[in-house]
Amino acid sequence: SFNADVVPQAPEDPLFGLMAAFRRDEDPKKVDLGIGAYRDDNAKPWVLPVVKKADEILRSDPNLNHEYLPIAGLADFTTASQKLILGADSPAIKEKRVASLQTISGTGAVHLGALFLAKFYRTNSQRTAYFSDPTWVNHFQIFKNVHLDYLTYPYFSAKTRGLDFEGMVNTIRNAAEGSIIVLHACAHNPTGVDPTQEQWKEICKVMQEKKHFPFFDCAYQGFASGDLAKDAWAVRYFIDQGFELCIAQSYAKNFGLYGERAGCFHFVTSAASDAETTVTRIASQLAILQRSEISNPPAYGARIASTVLNNKELFAEWEADLRTMSGRIIEMRKALRSKLEELGTPGTWNHITDQIGMFSYTGLSEAQVLKIRSDSHVYMTKNGRISMAGLNTHNVDYFAHAVDKVVR
Ligand code: PLP
Numbered sequence: 001s002f003n004a005d006v007v008p009q010a011p012e013d014p015l016f017g018l019m020a021a022f023r024r025d026e027d028p029k030k031v032d033l034g035i036g037a038y039r040d041d042n043a044k045p046w047v048l049p050v051v052k053k054a055d056e057i058l059r060s061d062p063n064l065n066h067e068y069l070p071i072a073g074l075a076d077f078t079t080a081s082q083k084l085i086l087g088a089d090s091p092a093i094k095e096k097r098v099a100s101l102q103t104i105s106g107t108g109a110v111h112l113g114a115l116f117l118a119k120f121y122r123t124n125s126q127r128t129a130y131f132s133d134p135t136w137v138n139h140f141q142i143f144k145n146v147h148l149d150y151l152t153y154p155y156f157s158a159k160t161r162g163l164d165f166e167g168m169v170n171t172i173r174n175a176a177e178g179s180i181i182v183l184h185a186c187a188h189n190p191t192g193v194d195p196t197q198e199q200w201k202e203i204c205k206v207m208q209e210k211k212h213f214p215f216f217d218c219a220y221q222g223f224a225s226g227d228l229a230k231d232a233w234a235v236r237y238f239i240d241q242g243f244e245l246c247i248a249q250s251y252a253k254n255f256g257l258y259g260e261r262a263g264c265f266h267f268v269t270s271a272a273s274d275a276e277t278t279v280t281r282i283a284s285q286l287a288i289l290q291r292s293e294i295s296n297p298p299a300y301g302a303r304i305a306s307t308v309l310n311n312k313e314l315f316a317e318w319e320a321d322l323r324t325m326s327g328r329i330i331e332m333r334k335a336l337r338s339k340l341e342e343l344g345t346p347g348t349w350n351h352i353t354d355q356i357g358m359f360s361y362t363g364l365s366e367a368q369v370l371k372i373r374s375d376s377h378v379y380m381t382k383n384g385r386i387s388m389a390g391l392n393t394h395n396v397d398y399f400a401h402a403v404d405k406v407v408r
Pocket of ligand 1: 036104105106107108110136184189217218219250251252258263
């Protein structure tokens, strides 16, 4: 019989625990800088206007039904997703070198990729995945669940609050040949620190020398800079350099489709005369994994994204919405930095505007994070990460004062 005594109590997910603590706090001045979801200037969730439109189009379709999607998902969605991340005129698409499956948002894409690699990647040799230190914490659990070993490469320099480029490259260079290197395509979570294009080129070169396998996690395309091509630059550059790689693509942030779980997994093979048959074989195995895990992906979020991605006018409206979100975040970065500098808060604050995307690594210590929570009712994760989207014109000064108080 099943012995329930062997099931230990697991710790609460720290981020979701933080959200619960925030909800319990009755102070009217409380500020939520924990969860990575976009908020408007009134701290409210924002349904993108273009998503509202797509929703209306879908709902007015008398033929809309709730049938199953195919195992690989909605074809219009996965082909549009390829174009979005790889570029519409990508040779990889033209040469049919890409296998794509719709997944349960970015998490599901990371999982499907990890599962596939666990089953087929260098099964006869030692293989290790490398994550940035720090990284999105779910990477650890997802890879652990599929029994892939992992280590980390240095990423964040506490001193400069920027990229530890030397540490990163040295570790990647010294990793066993053929390691899996997980890279954040843009808007690194949790630090907000991205390599420059010159640095990406260097990383690419070292990875080529060591025949490493890149696994790009792309959860913020268009959300980071407001420019879809710019945010996909690193992925496209690696493919141009001839890499075989995989990509986990999320539509949670850039479409605001968090709970709809729209995402895509892509496996791109390198150019070879038999690339098309290789991709067909890979796709067939991915389909088996998908079938056993989720059977087929959820339809509605993918339909919304697909409606927008495949319509020129709606696509342009989406780009405007992306600029609204990224622009507001960039404004908040500027406002926070200038307020801290105006207050003469000890330390340097240029990292706030140097960093990009949803998050900023403030450099606050765990003790300071806990103090700011009890003194000022500001909620952020213990590593000092703040979600920039939680700041707005009504609370940014309050937050700057709270930081100032705790730093002094
Ligand atoms: N990868 C990274 C780096 C992320 O930051 C996130 C979301 O926070 C995800 C993947 C996946 O998110 P979702 O499953 O909601 O698409």
